Amino acid sequence: MCIEIIGCYAQTELGHGSNVQRLETTATFDPQTDEFVIHSPTLTSRKRWPGGLGKVSTHAVVYARLRTDGQDYGVHGFIVQLRSLDDHSPLPGMTVGDIGMKFGSGAYNSMDNGLLRFDHVRIPRNKMLMHLSQVTKEGKYVQSNVPRQQVYGTMVYVRQIIVSEASCALSREVCISTRYSVVRRQFGTETQVINYKTKQSKLFPLLASAYAFRFVGEWMKWLYTDVSKRLQANDSYINVKIL
Ligand SMILES: Cc1cc2nc3c(=O)[nH]c(=O)nc-3n(C[C@H](O)[C@H](O)[C@H](O)COP(=O)(O)OP(=O)(O)OC[C@H]3O[C@@H](n4cnc5c(N)ncnc54)[C@H](O)[C@@H]3O)c2cc1C
Incomplete structure (x- = not known):
């Protein structure tokens, strides 16, 4: 079935x-x-x-x-x-x-x-x-003789995915919001709303976070893969660092 x-x-x-x-x-x-x-x-x-x-x-x-x-x-x-x-x-x-x-x-x-x-x-x-x-x-x-940390590494792997996926979701939303703020014009001078500081104070930290999550996610993926490989190879240097 x-x-x-x-x-x-x-x-x-x-x-x-x-x-x-x-x-x-x-x-x-x-x-x-x-x-x-x-x-x-x-x-x-x-x-x-x-x-x-x-x-x-x-x-x-x-x-x-x-x-x-x-x-x-x-x-x-x-x-x-x-x-x-x-x-x-x-x-x-x-x-x-x-x-x-x-x-x-x-x-x-x-x-x-x-x-x-x-x-x-x-x-x-x-x-x-x-x-x-x-x-x-x-x-x-x-x-x-494979180190014990290998046994419960799975959840660390999943956490890394969560960070990367948070970046994907946030990037999509920030992209929509940024594009709209560029084409949307308001008030007498028909200023693009992205030029208002109050708008920027809301949008830009989210834009920065999207990039930050992306880079941290990539770094965590690299770190997890690197540590897993070293643990499998029983690299004593990494064992000392982890313990
Ligand atoms: C949405 C969600 C899904 C989950 N899914 C699963 C699942 O599928 N399977 C499963 O088994 N578990 C799952 N969990 C549980 C999750 O793995 C635990 O919440 C996590 O391991 C943290 O444990 P805790 O909540 O007891 O926090 P604690 O261990 O009590 O930590 C509380 C806070 O103290 C900090 N802290 C703790 N110890 C230290 C330290 N030594 N140094 C510095 N800071 C420290 C932590 O970072 C955290 O901020 C899930 C949790 C959530 C929220």
């Missing part, structure tokens, strides 16, 4: 946004059943904000603390099915919903940012994203 599986990215928790390394959701490996048990142990560990989680998504890439062999190996990604593919109802152990209205005009209210709580949800071992590190059937943690 077309568009049967819809995904979202569930990293942020009520208590932990910028500080990803402090996330509290746990993924505890159970070697008896070859499964991970995903759990939200505290109020602050509940997922909050992921776009698409509130209503639409059937699956999520969930970021949780990996626990196996009696040790905590930090934050890793897991694919978790949230809702039934038949009737879209939440699966057992899952409390999922929309966080509701957001402040601001427009303010992303077309997006169903969601909340999510796990109550000992079991997923097969192979639902862990194991490109960078693995857990064996016996529960042994095998770590690659």
